Amino acid sequence: MSQRLKIKALLQSQQTEIDVTxxxxxxxxxxxxxxxxxxxxTNNNIQIVVDFENTDATLLKRITTGAAISVTxxxxxxxxxxxxxxxxxxxxxxxxxxxxEKYPIQPKKHSLEFLRENAHLRFRTxxxxxxxxxxxxxxxxxxxxxxxxxxxxxHTPVITQSDAEGAGEAFHVTNFDLNNVPKTxxxxxxxxxxxxxxxxxxxxxxQLEGELGAMALSDxxxxxxxxxxxxxNTTRHLAEFWxxxxxxxxxxxxxxxxxxxxxxKYVIKYALDKNADDIEFLTQRLTEEEKQKPQNxxxxxxxxxxxxxxLTHDFERLTYTEAIEILxxxxxxxxxxxxxxxxGWGTDLQSEHERYLVEKHFKKPVILTDYPKEIKAFYMRxxxxxxxxxxxxxxxxxxGEIIGGSQREERLDKLxxxxxxxxxxKDELWWYLDTRRFGTCPHAGFGLGFERxxxxxxxxxxxxxxxxxxxxxxxxxx
Amino acid sequence: MSQRLKIKALLQSQQTEIDVTxxxxxxxxxxxxxxxxxxxxTNNNIQIVVDFENTDATLLKRITTGAAISVTxxxxxxxxxxxxxxxxxxxxxxxxxxxxEKYPIQPKKHSLEFLRENAHLRFRTxxxxxxxxxxxxxxxxxxxxxxxxxxxxxHTPVITQSDAEGAGEAFHVTNFDLNNVPKTxxxxxxxxxxxxxxxxxxxxxxQLEGELGAMALSDxxxxxxxxxxxxxNTTRHLAEFWxxxxxxxxxxxxxxxxxxxxxxKYVIKYALDKNADDIEFLTQRLTEEEKQKPQNxxxxxxxxxxxxxxLTHDFERLTYTEAIEILxxxxxxxxxxxxxxxxGWGTDLQSEHERYLVEKHFKKPVILTDYPKEIKAFYMRxxxxxxxxxxxxxxxxxxGEIIGGSQREERLDKLxxxxxxxxxxKDELWWYLDTRRFGTCPHAGFGLGFERxxxxxxxxxxxxxxxxxxxxxxxxxx
Numbered sequence: 041m042s043q044r045l046k047i048k049a050l051l052q053s054q055q056t057e058i059d060v061t062x063x064x065x066x067x068x069x070x071x072x073x074x075x076x077x078x079x080x081x082t083n084n085n086i087q088i089v090v091d092f093e094n095t096d097a098t099l100l101k102r103i104t105t106g107a108a109i110s111v112t113x114x115x116x117x118x119x120x121x122x123x124x125x126x127x128x129x130x131x132x133x134x135x136x137x138x139x140x141e142k143y144p145i146q147p148k149k150h151s152l153e154f155l156r157e158n159a160h161l162r163f164r165t166x167x168x169x170x171x172x173x174x175x176x177x178x179x180x181x182x183x184x185x186x187x188x189x190x191x192x193x194x195h196t197p198v199i200t201q202s203d204a205e206g207a208g209e210a211f212h213v214t215n216f217d218l219n220n221v222p223k224t225x226x227x228x229x230x231x232x233x234x235x236x237x238x239x240x241x242x243x244x245x246x247q248l249e250g251e252l253g254a255m256a257l258s259d260x261x262x263x264x265x266x267x268x269x270x271x272x273n274t275t276r277h278l279a280e281f282w283x284x285x286x287x288x289x290x291x292x293x294x295x296x297x298x299x300x301x302x303x304x305k306y307v308i309k310y311a312l313d314k315n316a317d318d319i320e321f322l323t324q325r326l327t328e329e330e331k332q333k334p335q336n337x338x339x340x341x342x343x344x345x346x347x348x349x350x351l352t353h354d355f356e357r358l359t360y361t362e363a364i365e366i367l368x369x370x371x372x373x374x375x376x377x378x379x380x381x382x383x384g385w386g387t388d389l390q391s392e393h394e395r396y397l398v399e400k401h402f403k404k405p406v407i408l409t410d411y412p413k414e415i416k417a418f419y420m421r422x423x424x425x426x427x428x429x430x431x432x433x434x435x436x437x438x439x440g441e442i443i444g445g446s447q448r449e450e451r452l453d454k455l456x457x458x459x460x461x462x463x464x465x466k467d468e469l470w471w472y473l474d475t476r477r478f479g480t481c482p483h484a485g486f487g488l489g490f491e492r493x494x495x496x497x498x499x500x501x502x503x504x505x506x507x508x509x510x511x512x513x514x515x516x517x518x
Numbered sequence: 519m520s521q522r523l524k525i526k527a528l529l530q531s532q533q534t535e536i537d538v539t540x541x542x543x544x545x546x547x548x549x550x551x552x553x554x555x556x557x558x559x560t561n562n563n564i565q566i567v568v569d570f571e572n573t574d575a576t577l578l579k580r581i582t583t584g585a586a587i588s589v590t591x592x593x594x595x596x597x598x599x600x601x602x603x604x605x606x607x608x609x610x611x612x613x614x615x616x617x618x619e620k621y622p623i624q625p626k627k628h629s630l631e632f633l634r635e636n637a638h639l640r641f642r643t644x645x646x647x648x649x650x651x652x653x654x655x656x657x658x659x660x661x662x663x664x665x666x667x668x669x670x671x672x673h674t675p676v677i678t679q680s681d682a683e684g685a686g687e688a689f690h691v692t693n694f695d696l697n698n699v700p701k702t703x704x705x706x707x708x709x710x711x712x713x714x715x716x717x718x719x720x721x722x723x724x725q726l727e728g729e730l731g732a733m734a735l736s737d738x739x740x741x742x743x744x745x746x747x748x749x750x751n752t753t754r755h756l757a758e759f760w761x762x763x764x765x766x767x768x769x770x771x772x773x774x775x776x777x778x779x780x781x782x783k784y785v786i787k788y789a790l791d792k793n794a795d796d797i798e799f800l801t802q803r804l805t806e807e808e809k810q811k812p813q814n815x816x817x818x819x820x821x822x823x824x825x826x827x828x829l830t831h832d833f834e835r836l837t838y839t840e841a842i843e844i845l846x847x848x849x850x851x852x853x854x855x856x857x858x859x860x861x862g863w864g865t866d867l868q869s870e871h872e873r874y875l876v877e878k879h880f881k882k883p884v885i886l887t888d889y890p891k892e893i894k895a896f897y898m899r900x901x902x903x904x905x906x907x908x909x910x911x912x913x914x915x916x917x918g919e920i921i922g923g924s925q926r927e928e929r930l931d932k933l934x935x936x937x938x939x940x941x942x943x944k945d946e947l948w949w950y951l952d953t954r955r956f957g958t959c960p961h962a963g964f965g966l967g968f969e970r971x972x973x974x975x976x977x978x979x980x981x982x983x984x985x986x987x988x989x990x991x992x993x994x995x996x
Contacts, residue, residue, distance in 0.1 A: 080735030257558030480614030
């Protein structure tokens, strides 16, 4: 028997009239004659032509949606519309049946909510096949981008002692029997008896450890899972998500912006090149979906146009202070169309403001810099004005903030002072401060929430649909 | 000022007599004249020549081990030994001082134990620079290998409900205040009130979720952190480690062995090509280290030879049953040299047996297959003999098992029967069983503990030295 060929390769085959073996799952079987077969290597099915008059009726009955089959036959140029090649089946073997009465994924449109509840099977739909192939490509593109530039991929720890960014949004990790947590004489939890001998959490960011690497290897990046125990049931938040956090010694804020802009353009272009079929499918999907919405809620751009929009424009760079001026004077602000009116300097921007700047005012991706220090983290480099820090946020159409970063405060005295002001425990972060004690240097980095990127490139509306098995309040199924 | 160039690029420069800027950390400064500067891009330092007679004495004093400096000057062909180019400094700027009285990393040999306690600074040593560059290369090589073959990289969840492989070695994840865990009326922990509404753990393997992906996308792999709350203080175990788990629809055990052997050879060759300098350094390091040991404890092969050994041999494939026969008849068994004597069929092999097979008997890497079902996991495919399962372990010199895998049990009835026998809760794994209900097919996969691979390729002896910030009993520092 000939070696199994993947459907993607078959569909691109320059040769026909050859014997092939193909295996996959039946997407549809019509007229007892045409099987649409998919193996996940591409969104496109290969058509298998069955000689039903000479095929056992019992076998024909078992060719149902979802069944796994193996087909041997001849690859020929197709007579029909919609495909260039097809396989004339000589032999069909049922590898695994799929009872059409019970199989949850029927050959019809299912709601995304239903598919979320059947996340173990949603990979078998066109939409989720496309999403997870695009996600794969984006993940590899991220690695390739950094590897081409000599960065070292660093696996920063998932279990940490510190809840460095504070806010108490970290999950606890413990080996205790929760029914019987050991206590000290004074009635406190006796963490000395826990596995790590101390209270531990799931990391909220690998940045601080990333900086340790950068202070020796110069250019590093992390790409790993991070966690927030934030009780928000939104389409934009996950309790478990993947983050990419580069950190570069000797970079200033401008270098940091250049790196982030280059990276975003690189990975989007990479996906457009490698997953053209999937992105075309997802573009059509989104256009169809938006037809259900009232005109004023539809996007101005199709998915493909939105991706091109980010590739073809230099990102507009301006300070937070300049952005506030623009927003204050903007028509929606004056006409009180913003849910959160812009009244003055100092408050954080909401998604509606970010999108106004990108989609209406500049009509290009935007990088805002130099935010008020009060709304940013302790480690961001303090500007000479005493009011702002060297932060940067990159804003994208439809999605708002996609990247947040900064130049880091490399001066020990300034850093310690800010930690004191913000109540960050310095003794817990002795190792972080050591890098400022010994051979400190200017450096900068940023964080990209990977699911935000996948959301943007796939045009999906709910972040739970771009990670295989989403974790959110009251859900850790699968 | 010219753009900063990385030291790796400078050392390979074909051009000399050009103005350059280079930044990094001082490794040594001798005779007030020669700075050895490193920026982590390579294990090799660039020599900076200082015109000390025309340099401010205060500045000279600040050029200490660990200080971060920026140097502008002329790149010239070197007069001295040990380097082909060097930089004649025109301007030196101290970016960050390093007080030689306080800096923990002195220009001398530190114990690995000491460096583990200073893991935030150990990146700045030759040994750890090399280790983490090799680790980076291996991680990327893994991705590249699977991407070239059309696999989809799947991020399986870290937080899970199931403790699928049992053994109770999973860490608990909770949002409860451990001082005040909510209880139900009957005195049980009230997990309904916890973040996920159920008891949750850190994953011990992404395999089961990986299989869900493979049953639609055909060829998938995971590469993510996994966790074991195993209280073992050894040089081979970590509480947090990274695993690579490919899973392939339509593959049988032979396909699985081919894939694993190809992968190991690919990534080792990739590291040898890309990190020749680092591996040469690590080979010398190991040779030096082994000189401290008595003759009979030294390896027969150098690190480089061990890596070549795995590339140049076809891996020997035999069954567990055949291996037991060989071991039973072996000289060390007969002379009672094994700590665990081989008495008969059915027990698991120890590292000493695995190493005997690889290093003494076959003198090549070995793949053992078809283990007794009693010592393997519930999901492995049952062989017709009723006694063994389609498992495979790959054994390497020095290290023993580096990969474990199997063909999976795709037959629902056989799988359920084995789960019942082993007390695996079927209701918790309804989604896993669904893939056997709907379009099941033969498939196979394996798991590679990434740190085991890095340990092997770097020749280090303790797994805590090949992950940036190791987690083990009583330690979650940094």
